[in-house]
Amino acid sequence: MAINKNSNAYIIIYTVVMVVIVGTLLAFLATSLKDKQAANVLNEKKVSIMKAFGSAEENFDDVVTMGYITDGKFAEVDKADAVAVDAVFAKLADLKGLVAAENDFPIFKYEKDGAVKYVAPMAGKGLWGDIWGYVSLNVVEGKVQISGIVMDHAGETPGLGAEIATETWQKKFEGKAIYDAEGKFAVRMQKGGAQNEHQVDAITGGTKTCDGVNAMLASSIGKYEAFLASLTTAVEAAPAEADESAEEVANVEPTKVEEE
Amino acid sequence: MKLSKNFTNPLAANNPVIVQILGICSALAVTVKLEPALVMGLSVTFVTAFSNLVMSLLRNGVPSRIRIIVQLVVIATLVIVVDQFLRAFMYDVSKQLSVYVGLIITNCIVMGRVEAFALANKPWDSFVDGIANGLGYAFILVLVAFFRELFGSGTLFGFDVIARFGYENNSLMLFPPMALIIIGCIIWVHRTINKDLQEK
Numbered sequence: 001m002a003i004n005k006n007s008n009a010y011i012i013i014y015t016v017v018m019v020v021i022v023g024t025l026l027a028f029l030a031t032s033l034k035d036k037q038a039a040n041v042l043n044e045k046k047v048s049i050m051k052a053f054g055s056a057e058e059n060f061d062d063v064v065t066m067g068y069i070t071d072g073k074f075a076e077v078d079k080a081d082a083v084a085v086d087a088v089f090a091k092l093a094d095l096k097g098l099v100a101a102e103n104d105f106p107i108f109k110y111e112k113d114g115a116v117k118y119v120a121p122m123a124g125k126g127l128w129g130d131i132w133g134y135v136s137l138n139v140v141e142g143k144v145q146i147s148g149i150v151m152d153h154a155g156e157t158p159g160l161g162a163e164i165a166t167e168t169w170q171k172k173f174e175g176k177a178i179y180d181a182e183g184k185f186a187v188r189m190q191k192g193g194a195q196n197e198h199q200v201d202a203i204t205g206g207t208k209t210c211d212g213v214n215a216m217l218a219s220s221i222g223k224y225e226a227f228l229a230s231l232t233t234a235v236e237a238a239p240a241e242a243d244e245s246a247e248e249v250a251n252v253e254p255t256k257v258e259e260e
Numbered sequence: 261m262k263l264s265k266n267f268t269n270p271l272a273a274n275n276p277v278i279v280q281i282l283g284i285c286s287a288l289a290v291t292v293k294l295e296p297a298l299v300m301g302l303s304v305t306f307v308t309a310f311s312n313l314v315m316s317l318l319r320n321g322v323p324s325r326i327r328i329i330v331q332l333v334v335i336a337t338l339v340i341v342v343d344q345f346l347r348a349f350m351y352d353v354s355k356q357l358s359v360y361v362g363l364i365i366t367n368c369i370v371m372g373r374v375e376a377f378a379l380a381n382k383p384w385d386s387f388v389d390g391i392a393n394g395l396g397y398a399f400i401l402v403l404v405a406f407f408r409e410l411f412g413s414g415t416l417f418g419f420d421v422i423a424r425f426g427y428e429n430n431s432l433m434l435f436p437p438m439a440l441i442i443i444g445c446i447i448w449v450h451r452t453i454n455k456d457l458q459e460k
Binding site for chain 2: 005006010011014015018019022025026029030033036037040041044158159160
């Protein structure tokens with residue numbers, strides 16, 4: 001008996017069998033590659049954070065501790081606790097939710113030879129789409145300044161706004177004190193060139209993207225304001241160490257001073 | 261048709277991109293740098309080869325009324341396979357290619373070859389035809405990316421080539437319209453060599 005290939009029954013059976021085979025195959029593939037893909041995503045975040053710290057050659061797991069800023073205080077997460085560590089990175093997966101949150105902002109702390117730097121995640125909007133990044137902050141001579149920054153974007157104009165993702169522009173942020181003498185947030189990309197020590201040259205032709213970067217810096221770093229203030233006041237409250245080198249003063253830990 | 265001709269034809273005389281003008285969309289989008297262009301070309305080659313092979317094997321059993329749907333399912337499956345593998349093993353490149361890997365599904369070359377060739381030919385011939393058409397596409401992509409990366413970023417595969425000689429990067433090369441102009445130039449050269457392609 002010849003099969004009528006255009007009968008409804010044949011077509012329905014054909015499609016059902018096809019879908020089951022294809023579905024099984026893809027489900028199997030997705031499950032078996034899932035761990036590897038998740039590891040890639042996690043590794044990318046770690047590399048970005050190390051880049052912001054300015055020491056891409058070092059291993060994240062060796063030198064970085066992580067935690068949350070809750071009510072202006074740093075609460076460390078035990079690195080051995082895999083669930084808690086995953087929770088911190090899970091927060092980074094949703095940068096927009098993170099910036100909208102009211103408390104418990106994730107932060108990464110780099111500590112080596114007495115030097116302490118913190119990395120905070122950032123998220124915002126450029127001209128065409130999302131922009132995001134990590135900013136590394138430290139305290140030098142009682143001022144909070146940017147020690148490094150990495151930024152990326154979803155679809156800014158190549159050669160113009162997209163320049164924010166290049167090292168050339170990111171380098172310009174290094175060493176900029178983020179608050180001015182009155183304590184106002186002062187770091188920004190300035191059209192027409194930097195006018196003072198807090199400003200960075202804006203990208204010609206990328207004004208809208210630069211505006212987005214300014215908003216991102218202000219809103220994201222703003223979340224950590226209380227914590228950053230505690231870092232600098234701690235330094236001021238320790239006059240005994242004021243004469244020592246700027247490097248050391250900068251690296252006094254706030255908690256240590258409070259104990260004194 | 262002879263197998264060797266079957267293979268060489270899509271590479272030059274009947275190239276899918278510059279003669280049939282298929283797959284232009286991704287040729288504009290992923291040719292800013294050589295590496296993603298090469299990976300994209302190889303991904304499309306994989307998809308055209310295996311969709312041709314699978315459809316050729318299925319050609320006698322497929323109900324003609326749902327032929328196109330079956331083709332789409334096969335092609336989409338292969339594209340997801342490519343996408344998943346890139347994400348697992350070539351994460352950086354997969355990020356640069358972003359949505360364009362998924363958009364291989366809509367690449368006219370893939371479905372065009374399945375419809376025009378695989379449904380009427382034996383599996384091995386179809387497989388070779390798929391590889392040849394994929395490579396024909398890849399060749400044009402790499403050629404365009406070569407010029408765009410060289411003059412747009414001064415590098416090749418990320419290695420500094422002419423920037424060190426004081427070359428000022430031409431960011432116009434990085435914009436999609438420039439890819440169209442380069443493809444136009446390639447077509448021009450190609451038609452000058454292959455006179456039979458010139459319209460009277």
